[in-house]
Amino acid sequence: MDNIKKQDLTSSKDDKSSDQEKPVSYTKDRVVTTIVLMLYMSASMPSVPLFTQYIHSRFEDFYRNGTNSSSRSPCTHSPCLRNTSEEADKLQVHIQQSTSYEVLKLSLSIQVPAIIVNVVVGSYSDHIGRKMLFILPLLGCICKYVGFMLVVKFHLHLNFIILGTLLDGFSGSTSTFLLATMAYAADVTKTQTTRTFAIVIADSSVATALALGQLMTGFLIEKLGYFYPSVINTSLILLATTIVIFCLTETVKKTEVKELSPVVHLKKVFGFYVNKSGVNKRFIFIASVIVFALLTIVNNGVNSVETLYQLGRPFCWDPEEIGYFSAYSTVFMTICGLVAIKLGSACVRVEILAVTGMFLQMGSLILEGLASTDAMLYLVPFVGSFSGVSVSVIRSVMSHMVDPQEQGAIFSSMATVDTLSGAIGSATFTFLYSATVDTIRGTAFLVMAAVIFMAAVTR
Template identity: 35%
Template structure:
C-alpha cells in the first residue's frame, strides 16, 4: 500500500515551482529559488544575531548578580557593568565562593532552560505537525511573539534590577511559543521547500546556517565590548530590537511556500505524520535508517544545546578568568570557523563522497575538539578547539539533508518537526544532565562534561558508519520509492547527484 512506503522527491520531479509572488507549489520546478533563500537567510541572520547577544549576556549577567551576593564588599567598576570577580590565585575561601557563584548561575541557567524547552517540546510537536497544511510563516510569527516577550522581560529585569526569578516569565512565554526550535524548524523546512532534493539542498541548508554565523561573529564581538563599556542594558535593548525587526520582515516580505489546505487533519493524524517515518512498516525495511539518522542527530544536538551555558561559565572561572571582551572574541572566532567553513567543507567533500561520510568526518573532528576543551588548562588550548573542530560544522546540514531527502515534498514539515522535537528534548535533557555533571565535577575535573560529549561523538561515528554501509548495500526495489541519501527510484546514488 502507498501508506506503507516512504516516498522520495526525485530530481526528475522537482520540489519547487517559482510562482513569482504567489505560493510555491511543491513538485513543479527543479531550480533553487535564490530570492527566497536570501530572505530566509536574512530572517535567520536577525534571529541568530539576537541569540548571539542573549547567550553571553545571560551567562555574564547571572554571574554578576550572584557575585554581588557572595562578594558584597567587592568594589565593582559600576553597577550593571562587566567585571571579573575571578581570581586565578585566590585564597581557599575565595575559591570556594567562586565555585558557589558558578553553581548558583549554573542552576538558574538550567532551570530557565527547562522552563523554555519542556513546553517547547509540545508546542513544536503541534505547530510543526500542522505546518504542512498552514504553511511556514505562521511558525515564524508565533515563535517571535514569545521571543519578544522574553527579550522585553530581560530588559525590564536589567533596568530595574528585579529579582532573577522574573526571568521565568519571559522564558516560559518563549517556550510556549516554540522558542528557537520552532524558528529553525520553519527556516529549514522553508529552505527544503525552495530547493530540489539533490546535494544542492545540503549546500542551501549550510548557507542558511552561515547566515546565522555572520550574525554570531559580529554580535559576539559587539556584545563583549558593549558589556565592558556600558553594561548590560544596551545589548539587551539591541536584542529586543532585532527580534522586532525580524518579525516585521516575516510579516511584510516573506512569501508563503505552502498553499493553505481546505481541510484540516485531526491532531492525532498530525502527530502520526510526524513520527510515522520511524514506525511505518515498509517492504524495504527502511525504518532502521530513519532511526539511525535521528539517534545520530540526537547525539549532535545534546552537545550543541547542552554545553552552551556551561562553556561560558567554564571560561569565566579559573584558570582562564576571561572577561566579556575575550568571551566575545572567542565566540566570534568559534562561530566564524564553524559556520563559514560548513559550505566550503560540504562542497569539497561532495566531490568524492556522500552526506553520510561527511557526517562521519564531522563527528571525528567534533570528538577531537571536545577532548581538547575538556582537558584545557591554558588559553591556547581553548583557541585550538574551533580549529580542530572545523569539520563539525558539516554535521547538522548533512543530517538534515539526508532525512529531508528520505521523504516526499508534502512531508517536509513533518520530518523537520520530528527533528525539532528531538532538538527540544535534547535541550531539556542535555542541558540538565550536563549542568548537573558540570556542577558535580567542579572540584574534581571541571572539563568532565566536555569529555562525556567527546565519547558520545564516538558512538555517533559508529552508528553513522553502519548507516553508510547499509545504504550502499541496499537494493531499491523498482516498485518502492525508498530514498536513501538521495537515491531515486531509478537507482541514482547520492554520489551521482549534482
C-alpha cells in the first residue's frame, strides 16, 4: 500500500514538472508557427519560379539580341510559340538548355551548404532551443532576395545571384525551416495520430502558402516585372522574423551543451540508423529514410524542371498562367491530403495511405511526362490527389520512434537527407531535362515515376 502511495506521489510530481515545462498555450503556439510557416513559404518558395522566369527572360534577350526586358514585365514577343518555325524551335531549345544550367547552379549553391548546416543544427536545438532554427533561414532568405533585387535593378551578371543564394544555403534554407517546424510540432504533440495530423497540417500550410505565393508572384511578374515581387516577398520575411522573435514561445528548456564537437552531434543525428541494440527498429529507420530520400529526390526534381517545362513548347505558358496552375495544384492536393488523413486513418493504417499516395504520384508524373496539351497538364494534380501525405506520414513515423529529447536530432537527420537528396534530384533531373528537351521533353518526369515506384516497393 505504501508503495502505491509513493508511486502516486512520484507520478503526480512528474506530472507537475512536465506541466511546468509545457508552453502556456499549445493552441497559441500552433497558430503562431502556422502563421510564420505560411509567411515564410509564401515568400521563399516562389523564388524558384521567379528566378527561373527571370533567367529565362535574360537568355531570351541574349539569344535574340533584343533589349533588356529583365526589369520590366516579360516580353510579349517570346520566341516560344505554339506553332513556330524550325529555326525558332532551335532557338527555344538553346534558351531552355542555358536556363537549365543556371537554375542548376543556383539550386546547388543553396543545397550543398545546407547539407553541412543540417547535419548538426537540429541536434544542437535539443539543448539551445528551437527559435534559432526559425531565425537562421529567415535571415538567409532575406540575403537571397537582396542579391536577386540588385541583379534585377542594375542588370548585373547572373552569377551575382549565387552570392545571395550561398548565404541562404549556409543558413540551412528551407530544409532547416521545415526541420524547425516539424521539431516544434513534435514538441507539442504526444501520440502518433495527433503528431501525424499536426505534421500534415504543417505540410498543408506549406502547400497553401506556396499556392498563394506563386499565384501572387505570377500576377505581379506579369504586371510589374521581376523587381517588385522580390520587394514584397522580402517584406513578408521581415514580418515573419519579427513574429518569431517577439511572439513564439520556446518549447525546449535550455540546457548546457556538454559537448560542442560536431562529431558528437553527428553521431546523435545518424545513430538511429546504426544502433545495434534494436535490429528491427534500426531496419524500420533505414527503410523509412530510404523512402524519404527517394521521395525528396523526385519532389526537388519536379520543382527544378516543372516551370521550364511549362515555359517551353507546346505549352508556352506566361507567368500568370504558371501561377494559376501552381495555386490550383497545391490547393486541390492539400484538401485531398487532409481528407485522406482525417478520414482514411480511421479505417486503415497511415502507412497504407502513404504507399497509395506514392502510386498516385507515380501516375501523375507519367501523365505530366506524356502531356501534350494544357488539359492534360491540368489533370496531373487530379491524378496525384493525396500523394502529398506520403512524406508527412514518414516524418511522423520516424518522429514517434524516438524520445522527446531526440526530436531535434531525428529531424536534423531528415533535413540532412532532404538537402542531400534535393541536390541529387535537382542536378540529375535538370541535367536530364536539358539533355532531352529537343527530343522527348517529358523524359525527366517518366524517370521520376520510376523512382517513385522504387520508393513504394521499398516501403
